[in-house]
Each structure stands twice: as structure tokens, then as C-alpha cells.
Amino acid sequence: MLRDSGKSPGSFEPLHRFKEYVSFTPSEVKEIQALGDKPIVLPRSSVIREQEVIPTCFFILLDGWASSSVEFENGDRQITKVHLPGDLMGAPSASLAQTADSLTALTRVVVSRIPLERFGQLFATRPRFAAAMFLSAQRERVALIDALTRVGRTSSAEKLASLMLDLYERLSAAGCAQELQFELPLTQQEIGDILGISTVHVSRSFKEIEDLGLLKRAGRKIKILDLRSASVFARWSHRPAASKFDWLIDHDVS
Amino acid sequence: MLRDSGKSPGSFEPLHRFKEYVSFTPSEVKEIQALGDKPIVLPRSSVIREQEVIPTCFFILLDGWASSSVEFENGDRQITKVHLPGDLMGAPSASLAQTADSLTALTRVVVSRIPLERFGQLFATRPRFAAAMFLSAQRERVALIDALTRVGRTSSAEKLASLMLDLYERLSAAGCAQELQFELPLTQQEIGDILGISTVHVSRSFKEIEDLGLLKRAGRKIKILDLRSASVFARWSHRPAASKFDWLIDHDVS
DNA sequence: CGTGCATTTGAGAAGAATCAATGCCCGTGG
DNA sequence: CCACGGGCATTGATTCTTCTCAAATGCACG
Numbered sequence: 333m334l335r336d337s338g339k340s341p342g343s344f345e346p347l348h349r350f351k352e353y354v355s356f357t358p359s360e361v362k363e364i365q366a367l368g369d370k371p372i373v374l375p376r377s378s379v380i381r382e383q384e385v386i387p388t389c390f391f392i393l394l395d396g397w398a399s400s401s402v403e404f405e406n407g408d409r410q411i412t413k414v415h416l417p418g419d420l421m422g423a424p425s426a427s428l429a430q431t432a433d434s435l436t437a438l439t440r441v442v443v444s445r446i447p448l449e450r451f452g453q454l455f456a457t458r459p460r461f462a463a464a465m466f467l468s469a470q471r472e473r474v475a476l477i478d479a480l481t482r483v484g485r486t487s488s489a490e491k492l493a494s495l496m497l498d499l500y501e502r503l504s505a506a507g508c509a510q511e512l513q514f515e516l517p518l519t520q521q522e523i524g525d526i527l528g529i530s531t532v533h534v535s536r537s538f539k540e541i542e543d544l545g546l547l548k549r550a551g552r553k554i555k556i557l558d559l560r561s562a563s564v565f566a567r568w569s570h571r572p573a574a575s576k577f578d579w580l581i582d583h584d585v586s
Numbered sequence: 587m588l589r590d591s592g593k594s595p596g597s598f599e600p601l602h603r604f605k606e607y608v609s610f611t612p613s614e615v616k617e618i619q620a621l622g623d624k625p626i627v628l629p630r631s632s633v634i635r636e637q638e639v640i641p642t643c644f645f646i647l648l649d650g651w652a653s654s655s656v657e658f659e660n661g662d663r664q665i666t667k668v669h670l671p672g673d674l675m676g677a678p679s680a681s682l683a684q685t686a687d688s689l690t691a692l693t694r695v696v697v698s699r700i701p702l703e704r705f706g707q708l709f710a711t712r713p714r715f716a717a718a719m720f721l722s723a724q725r726e727r728v729a730l731i732d733a734l735t736r737v738g739r740t741s742s743a744e745k746l747a748s749l750m751l752d753l754y755e756r757l758s759a760a761g762c763a764q765e766l767q768f769e770l771p772l773t774q775q776e777i778g779d780i781l782g783i784s785t786v787h788v789s790r791s792f793k794e795i796e797d798l799g800l801l802k803r804a805g806r807k808i809k810i811l812d813l814r815s816a817s818v819f820a821r822w823s824h825r826p827a828a829s830k831f832d833w834l835i836d837h838d839v840s
Numbered sequence: 841c842g843t844g845c846a847t848t849t850g851a852g853a854a855g856a857a858t859c860a861a862t863g864c865c866c867g868t869g870g
Numbered sequence: 871c872c873a874c875g876g877g878c879a880t881t882g883a884t885t886c887t888t889c890t891c892a893a894a895t896g897c898a899c900g
Contacts, residue, residue: 846896850893854888856881856886858884861882
């Protein structure tokens, strides 16, 4: 069920996030593809899953962008993750009695629902799948650590530059960006909710890093002009995955 | 090897974090206790494990407080987690080629080293252990989501109140706090590095929430005076764990 | 009874929020 | 085809929060 939605270029592979840590056999790949229900198309701004409800499933984002956010009564919210094509969504709240965050479509999205039971069945019967899910949960913790470090940082311009680099790298990995260019479908309101700053200041910070010659905007297109100095300015670290996981997989199950 | 260090009151159980999601058989408990090496005692400020080194192990914190932090050349740092007794430390970086964060002793600590191989062996041979580790990684993601939401929030006083509530709840769960009181061994510098604010402002924010009647300080002792209004003020949410994980554990491994 | 570290307090500067007005793009309907 | 409206982005002016720098106080420990 989890096939390419047909809209993306050939390089996109909806399961790329699953294969980051473990390479699967063809039959395992087939089982992973069978995890999700029939893909659903939702328009921008749809609530995919609310916060404070009982968790019953995960979602795979097959196309488009989505957000995880924690929302307050007064309308404030913190976006805790921008999900890109291939991402598994909704897993953190599976540990809780009630979901902690809302999943919202930032663009038109194609998502596939994964019932917890089906996930659990694969987790229990396929140790390599369990290992991959454990490692990708740890990788998501690192992503949150970096998000927290970004937001705790003093200057807004740094925060914004760091976000742009993060998105560029993740889009590249998903096959949705190349040559330092990508399309950014976020409003400045949404960017503000990611970085914890006001919309007005997002606009000013964009101008600031543009004036510094770090990147250029043209409509919704972003072009990073100088990756090296942008990384230094944003104090941004690339975080390559470990290359070997012998310690976790392919143990003798005696 | 992972026994009570002898210093804590009888209620403390160094494996309480492992048992949050799955109840283990006595023989499984024995295997989990055998995970760690002989406990080591380290003084305050010791670096337990540096950032930007190759990950080779996890750690269990048996006694004392420790921090995970991301550090920059100029001395700035973001503390991304305060570890309390019972916590498993260092797991996020296991997915990376180089560790993302440093582990530092905030007080005198007792830690036990868990080589990755020994962890992986148990993960592969004990599906219930693998499930517990997957769920606790997801729970840690929620903790980071809450930390990010806290730091992204506008007012410093709110951030501080939220941190105090978080620590109180976690200390209670570890059996290290009761009756709305606990001992806080953090300097205001460290609190500032958790919340992304300056030391001076930590002092002022403490005064502010004290003047509001939310809590009282006496030396390093903190007493929460009004849990209800403190929670409202800090917009803090208790996050109870789900009660059933049938979907993940005890599947037929045919 | 110093000495060093942490905290508190004050004053001024910088950064970001808020409020408000304007401009721009795009789709809709007259 | 053009006028209109809505959503989003930009810019200016002002206010508020927080930072920085500096000094003073308090506190623990030898």
C-alpha cells in the first residue's frame, strides 16, 4: 500500500526513512509496504490527528509537508517537527494515554494510516524491523535535541538560518531538493511557530540573513548561496548516521 | 550489577524507568540487572561522555543528577535533558557516527556503563525488552517535545515554573520527592542553560514566581505551594503513560 | 576569617513583541 | 477585463522583555 504517490520525481522513495539503519530483504520490504492502509489525500490545513485523543495509529507521510505541534488554549503553539515525505508520524504519543501533539497538513498531503496492531505484529516478528524502529526513534530524539538547541539559541537570524539548513538537508535526503535550492511552502506564521518568534520578526530575520548573503528568496523558492558560511553562521552540524549497527542486529537468537 | 547504590531511601528502584511500559519476569529482570558494568562514582562536573566522539556505550544513572548538553565553541550550551536516578543516558547518539551531546555530572553521580553489544544482545533475544526500549524512546521524544515547547514559550517565569513542575513530577516517580518538596542541586547558570535564558534572569524569574505565591525556596529546597495554580501558570501538562500495550507485546512469533 | 563561587540587585542597551498601516499576489465574481 | 477581497509579507513606531555589564551581598569551606 505504501507506494510512491506518483507525484514525485523518480528519485523519491517513500520508505527511505525506514532503510536508513537496516537493509531489508525483499520479503521484509514487502511486509513494510503492507503496513499502511490505502493512502488518503488531504488538503492544506487539515488536522490529520488531534492532540489529547487516544492514540490508535501511526501515519506515514507519502507526499507533502505536515507538522507536529503542541497547542494551547490561547492559540499559541509550538511546532515541534516539520514532517517531510517518507516520515513516520505520531509515534511519540503511542507511549501515552493521550496524544501530546497535533498532526496538521502544511500543504496538500498524501498520508497512509498504520494501525498500531499491524505495526506491533511486524515489530514482534521481524527483529530487524524492531531494530530499525528503535534506531530511528533515537535519531528523532537527536532531531529534537537539535531543534531545542536551535530555539534556545539567542539570535533569531541564527535560528532561521539553522532551520533552512536543516530543511535543505532533509529534503535532499528525501530526493526533494538539489543544488542548494528548495521550495518552502511554509508561511512566516508557521516558521515563527517552529522557532518561537513572532511573524514580524521572521520577516526581519529573513531580510537579515539575505543581506548577509547567506541565501536568496524568490517567491517560495529558497537558494542557499554559501553553504559553508551559512553553516558557520547558524552553528549548524551535519549529523551523519553511524555506518554499522552490528551491536544491534543479526544477533544469534538462541 | 545494577543494584541500588545504597544511598537512596528504600522507595528508590534503579530500574523503574525500564518497567514503566512492560512488566518483566524475574529472569528477565536478572538479565536487565546484568546489563551494566560495575558502578562508578564520579564527582560533580565530571564529563561522563563527550560530544563528537564515537558512541560505544549507554549509561545508567544510578544516583545523582546528570545533564545532556550540546556545547558550542564560544562556551554557549543548551542542556537538553536533566537526568535523574534510573535514567538511561546516551541512547540518542547511538544512531550517529559521532555523539551529538555531552553527558556531565550535575552532582556526584553513580553510573554504570552498558556496552552497546550487551544491550543489543538483550534487544535481539528478549522481544519484551525491545518493546520496552522502543516505548521508552518514544516517551523520551515526548519529554523533548515538552522541553522544546517550554523553551519556545514567551515568558521566562513560565519556563521556570514549568521546569520546576517537570522536575518535581519526575523526582516523585523516582521516589526522590514527596509532599510538593524536593532538593534542587542546580546552579542558576545550569537552569539558564536548560531554559535558554541568562543567569541574571533566572534569579529574577525565581523571584517573580515566588512573589506570585507559586513556590518557595529555602537554600536548595523547593516547595511548590500551589500545584494547581502553578500548573495553570506554567501551562504544564501531566502526561500519563498509556495503560495497555497489547498492540506491541506478546504477539505470536510464528 | 578570608577566599571563591553563587546569587541578588541595579542601570543601560539591545533584541524582540506588539500594534498598525501598507503593499503584494492571486483567485473570485461582477 | 477589471474591481474587490483575503491572506500573507513587509515596514515603521513604540513598548516590553531580556541581555549585558557591573557591583554588592551572601554563603560554604578550608
